[in-house]
Amino acid sequence: MRIDQILPSISYGDAVSNSAIIIKKMLESKGISSNIYAGHIHPKLRKIVKPVTKLNNRADGLLFHMATGSRESYIVKEIDIGKKIMIYHNITPARFFKGYSSNAERSVIQGRSELRMLKNDIGLAIGVSEYNRKELEEIGYYNTTVVPFIVNLDDFAQPPAKNIVKQMQDGKTNILFVGRISPNKKQEDIIKAFYCYHKFFNNNSRLTLVGNYTGMEPYYYQLKKLISELNLENDVLITGHIPFSHILAYYHTAHLFFSMSEHEGFCVPLLEAMYFKLPILAYDSSAIGETLGNGGVLFKEKDFVKIAAMIDTLIKNEEFNKSYRMKSSSRLEYFKQEKLESILYSKIIQYMNE
Amino acid sequence: MVAKETDIFLFETDSIDSAKIIEDIKKKYSQVLLDETEKKILFQNIHPPAADSSFLYNFIDEIEVLTRRWHVNIDYNITSHRPIIGTAIVFVKKIVRKLLRWLISYPFTSVEEFNQSTVSALHHLKDGLITMHQEQSEIMEKLILENELLKKKQKEMNEIHKEMVKFIGDLREELSQIKTTARISNERTRRMERLAKYPELAIAVEQQPIIQENNIQYSQRINDDSFDYFMFDEYYRGNKQKIKERQKRYIKYFKGKENVLDLGCGRGYFCELLQFQGISYLGIDNNPDMLSACQENSLNVMNSEIMDYLNRQPNQSIGGVFLGNIVDHFTPQQFYELLRLVYQKLQPGAYCVMESVNPQSIQTMQEYPFTDVLNGKLLNPRTAKFMYESAGLNLVQLDFCSSLDSGFDKLIIENEKMSDYLEKIDDLLFGDQFYSVVGLK
Numbered sequence: 001m002r003i004d005q006i007l008p009s010i011s012y013g014d015a016v017s018n019s020a021i022i023i024k025k026m027l028e029s030k031g032i033s034s035n036i037y038a039g040h041i042h043p044k045l046r047k048i049v050k051p052v053t054k055l056n057n058r059a060d061g062l063l064f065h066m067a068t069g070s071r072e073s074y075i076v077k078e079i080d081i082g083k084k085i086m087i088y089h090n091i092t093p094a095r096f097f098k099g100y101s102s103n104a105e106r107s108v109i110q111g112r113s114e115l116r117m118l119k120n121d122i123g124l125a126i127g128v129s130e131y132n133r134k135e136l137e138e139i140g141y142y143n144t145t146v147v148p149f150i151v152n153l154d155d156f157a158q159p160p161a162k163n164i165v166k167q168m169q170d171g172k173t174n175i176l177f178v179g180r181i182s183p184n185k186k187q188e189d190i191i192k193a194f195y196c197y198h199k200f201f202n203n204n205s206r207l208t209l210v211g212n213y214t215g216m217e218p219y220y221y222q223l224k225k226l227i228s229e230l231n232l233e234n235d236v237l238i239t240g241h242i243p244f245s246h247i248l249a250y251y252h253t254a255h256l257f258f259s260m261s262e263h264e265g266f267c268v269p270l271l272e273a274m275y276f277k278l279p280i281l282a283y284d285s286s287a288i289g290e291t292l293g294n295g296g297v298l299f300k301e302k303d304f305v306k307i308a309a310m311i312d313t314l315i316k317n318e319e320f321n322k323s324y325r326m327k328s329s330s331r332l333e334y335f336k337q338e339k340l341e342s343i344l345y346s347k348i349i350q351y352m353n354e
Numbered sequence: 355m356v357a358k359e360t361d362i363f364l365f366e367t368d369s370i371d372s373a374k375i376i377e378d379i380k381k382k383y384s385q386v387l388l389d390e391t392e393k394k395i396l397f398q399n400i401h402p403p404a405a406d407s408s409f410l411y412n413f414i415d416e417i418e419v420l421t422r423r424w425h426v427n428i429d430y431n432i433t434s435h436r437p438i439i440g441t442a443i444v445f446v447k448k449i450v451r452k453l454l455r456w457l458i459s460y461p462f463t464s465v466e467e468f469n470q471s472t473v474s475a476l477h478h479l480k481d482g483l484i485t486m487h488q489e490q491s492e493i494m495e496k497l498i499l500e501n502e503l504l505k506k507k508q509k510e511m512n513e514i515h516k517e518m519v520k521f522i523g524d525l526r527e528e529l530s531q532i533k534t535t536a537r538i539s540n541e542r543t544r545r546m547e548r549l550a551k552y553p554e555l556a557i558a559v560e561q562q563p564i565i566q567e568n569n570i571q572y573s574q575r576i577n578d579d580s581f582d583y584f585m586f587d588e589y590y591r592g593n594k595q596k597i598k599e600r601q602k603r604y605i606k607y608f609k610g611k612e613n614v615l616d617l618g619c620g621r622g623y624f625c626e627l628l629q630f631q632g633i634s635y636l637g638i639d640n641n642p643d644m645l646s647a648c649q650e651n652s653l654n655v656m657n658s659e660i661m662d663y664l665n666r667q668p669n670q671s672i673g674g675v676f677l678g679n680i681v682d683h684f685t686p687q688q689f690y691e692l693l694r695l696v697y698q699k700l701q702p703g704a705y706c707v708m709e710s711v712n713p714q715s716i717q718t719m720q721e722y723p724f725t726d727v728l729n730g731k732l733l734n735p736r737t738a739k740f741m742y743e744s745a746g747l748n749l750v751q752l753d754f755c756s757s758l759d760s761g762f763d764k765l766i767i768e769n770e771k772m773s774d775y776l777e778k779i780d781d782l783l784f785g786d787q788f789y790s791v792v793g794l795k
Contacts, residue, residue: 099402
């Protein structure tokens, strides 16, 4: 049996790309061959990924990773392969990008339209969260299921950048959020809540926002302006695109992972924070609640002062802190790669044998 | 263990005393007091830039592409698609490249340096543009805000203006009422003063010779018991402006004429029109109140019985005659005699114009209470026209004006006969309020 995978772009270190490679390895370990085809391929991955132009209909099944609008959606619709599977990583609603990035806005609008277009062509639609599955069901996909995002966190065992670790371990309390700078992630709300925490509870603290802002410059500059208005220039750091070892350093030195995001289809950084046993405080939106489960503290309203008080308690109250470090770590068990791979395999095989 | 919702938070409470945690948090946040500036910044949402960003987005996208491509790799990977001799071809190509390196390395380095500088300059430009765009957005946001404020103020001003207009309207109405009351009061006072000064005026006119006083000759009997026509007219004859507006149409018959008479000039509204047009005229009336009001307005009037005055005038000496709503002061016979006398005194080519309430309109007759105090009776328009012609006047025209709003005209009746009937009923009920007859000597 051969089940090929297709995705618009594959790059090194990207979560969706990693997931495609993990699935390829998993299928091959079960004796099923699997080629990955992508529209845009990172040079380092040219050996294991083929250009989409080489895609043919000789495979028994085709697995499509859907995360944005792309020409690959049309290829999936048109290609003559009997069994078509989709893994839906979610598409950010266009309203978040309106006025910030016409490209991003266009791309997600196109993505949603392609998602509707494919509803009758996909025999098995897998959401990486229940939130995503419901969306697929609402659109009209007839066979939907959930298999959580398969993440390989082995790379996180690599050594962090020492200089960054040293720099961050200066006695300050480090609050961390990881995710590209984007209006749906609401970094401005993180800054506002941090302001309250920094001013009223702990002025020996620092907020680090790790994430690339290329393409979202207008939003990034608004965040910079907000930081300046709140006189937090020395206490808030927006890293931009940084090497992986630096990301590891920020995780290693963080005291709390804090999210205000208003739209996530799964939220991989939560799992990364769990890996580093960080207490997690997150706004309960979209798929965040189900990914976090009992691994962190959720809140339902964005009351910055109350949230700041909770940050302080989560960090200062030893018992509370210890308890949530443990919970965070144990929640990661739920997303164990082998377990999820086996669930995904059984669902795919069941569908292929139908 | 099920997560417990406490305050805005949701967390598991297995080994933790959640009440204590929440108590601790409450204690912390209840001590926090945000000042107004903080509140403004924290509670104000970030909005997308107000200025049009499409140019900037395209520019940023292009710079991203440039940033990826500025590097010119001299050691690019040489490949060949030929399966067997490919390796040899690649080897030879690599040798050639190595041999030519001395030749191409300099231009390659130069190009790379140029690309690097260009991309770097473009990045600076991008940063500058973004800053400018942000500033522009901020200015636009402020302008939008100011505009909204202005709109709000304008709305408030409009409301105030509306109230002011209404208030001024009310004031005008009140002032007009006060003026009317004052005028009437003045008249009453004057009437009483005249009576006190000239007690002989209380004697009937036929027993009393003409008394001269300030060019006004009082001949009518005045006493407290006599009917106050002036006040009655003020109340019920109608609004001065409306009357003047209606009677303006008759001016054309008197233009260029001299010695025009307004017989029974009353409050002198037609005299005012004649005076305004510079036509030489004289108003004749025998009511001292009316004459007094006319004199107050500097109108040229005389107290006299109409017939007496006309009789005293030489034949063919009068440039025109206006008979405004006086037909009801005469019997039909008297009116006919008046018309004959007018004809006799008019110069050839002069007009005699009469205006009267139209007795054919039931609604008008209902609405106008002056019909209760008529001395004579209203003439049917056709009778008036016939009298004109009989008196010798030529080119007699009968005209109607000031129709009432009936509402019948809004009905759509497809049946022609029915429509005709309705038109007749409409005329009868809501016909024109006034008619005029014009005749030429």
